Amino acid sequence: MKNDDKIKDKSLSEISSEKPVKDDDHDIVRRVLFESVNVYELLVVKYQGPVFNLFLRMIHDRDEAEEMTQIVFIKAYEALPAFSFEHRFFSWLYRIAVNQALNELKKQRRFVDIEKIKNISEEAIEKDADKDRLLQNAIDKLKDKYKAVIVLKYFQQLSYKEVAFALNIPEKKVRSRLYDARLQLKEILERNTDYF
Amino acid sequence: MWFRKARLDRLIKARMTGEISAEQEAKLNKMLQDSDAQEKEYLRMQELKLQLESIRPTEENIDVSVRVIQKISAANHAENPKTHNFDVFNSYFNPLPARFAFVMIIGIILGAGLTWMVTSQSGSVNPQMLSGSLSASGKQGISYASHNTSIKLVPYQIENLYYLNFVVDTRNETNFEVFFSETDFVMKKSEYVTSQGSQPLSFNSGSVVFAANGITSFQIILEKVTRSQASVTVTATQNQNNLISRQLFFD
Known part of the structure; x- marks a missing residue:
């Protein structure tokens, strides 16, 4: 298993922060910094889809996800003078997006109706739902940090290195957290559904 | 246990x-x-x-690019990020009247230079400089998005000059043709601003043909020589399939 992951990650090994990486986006970033803000549109057009889908998956609200996507690109633009060319622009943007998503989830949780929480914990066993939907529902019940790692790894299909960079944690921790997330998923599915 | x-x-x-x-x-x-x-x-x-x-990555499309650029432009007043640091400026150009005089002189020089470039017939217009100083305020344009291609055309106008800025991100080669009447427009410039690899480019009387592959940015500058309404037709094809065919009207 580990070897497979290593092979998958090999092409992205240059993401390591010790040495500069070759990234086509770097030229565009330089042009944004030294020529014109309009060139930034190239980066927005290129990455708005993945960023939007990350938010959609994390917060399940299309309008909110669209708003968050705009905020992330504006934040990234403001932080661009501090961008380190040792990283891929995409990974760096994802890190901003993940932080934004986690902050948003935290903010939303403060306003969640107590009744809603109660309903989730007492949810009836879902017997008729198909496996994909049961899995999606179970993912939504995970803690934010587990949900984030599942979304990045499986829905956004990032490598372990990219997930580690986005979450600002070591790669080893990503593997461990993913396992813990799957274990929790299993327990949720066993407890509330007839998934297995 | x-x-x-x-x-x-x-x-x-x-x-x-x-x-x-x-x-x-x-x-x-x-x-x-x-x-x-x-x-x-x-x-x-x-x-x-x-x-x-086995989960497949989600791929829902949106287009927030124009809104993002507009918000950034509005926040920055169309300034470049590199011009944020005014420490040197502040320390050398105090008190306020000296600063005001400096800004006026620079403004006059820049204004004269831009006027000369725009009105010059030598074709030496610097499109990057002009488009960089504008905010994204196209009145009409084209926005197209599919799972593997996004195309955006944002037109700008400065007096009788029309800037057609194409921003394309595509996985498949996409061919563009832009037609206009030579009695309505004179082509001042037509060039790739950003392209991946060498891309073909050709001009005929009243048309420009170019191709995009990967991320491509292309700019055409047309001078309108008629007072009446004139149009430009843009077509985009991929493997001989028509993606876009749109006529844009300019007053």
Whole structure:
């Protein structure tokens, strides 16, 4: 298993922060910094889809996800003078997006109706739902940090290195957290559904 | 019993995160062979992992690019990020009247230079400089998005000059043709601003043909020489399939 992951990650090994990486986006970033803000549109057009889908998956609200996507690109633009060319622009943007998503989830949780929480914990066993939907529902019940790692790894299909960079944690921790997330998923599915 | 379960969990985790030693591997296999319940636990974890790995990435499209650029432009007053630091300026151009005079002089020089470039017939207009100083305020344009291609045309107008800025991101080669009447427009410039690899480009009387592959930015500058309404027709094709065919009207 580990070897497979290593092979998958090999092409992205240059993401390591010790040495500069070759990234086509770097030229565009330089042009944004030294020529014109309009060139930034190239980066927005290129990455708005993945960023939007990350938010959609994390917060399940299309309008909110669209708003968050705009905020992330504006934040990234403001932080661009501090961008380190040792990283891929995409990974760096994802890190901003993940932080934004986690902050948003935290903010939303403060306003969640107590009744809603109660309903989730007492949810009836879902017997008729198909496996994909049961899995999606179970993912939504995970803690934010587990949900984030599942979304990045499986829905956004990032490598372990990219997930580690986005979450600002070591790669080893990503593997461990993913396992813990799957274990929790299993327990949720066993407890509330007839998934297995 | 709980101790045995905790040890099994630890061993399964070690295997699934790829950090299991040969000794632990043997121990895990033995535990799984000895207990049907524990083997079931392990198989469930495997099934879940496979199910997650079979998820296809979500690919819903949106287009926030124009709004993002507009918001940034509005916030920056169309300034470049590199001009944020005014420390040197502040320290050398105090008091206020000196600063005001400096800004006026620079403004007059820049204004004269831009006027000369725009009105000059020598074709030496610097499109990047002009477009960089504008905000995204196209009155009409083209926005197209599919799962592998996004096309955006944002027109700008400065007096009788029309800037057609194409921003394309595509995985398949996309061919563009732009037609206009030579009695309505004179082409001042037509060039790739950004392109991946060398791309073909051709001009004929009243048309420009260019191709995009990967991320491509292309700019055409047309001078309108008629007072009446005139139009430009833009077509985009991919493998001879028509993606866009749109006529844009300019007053």
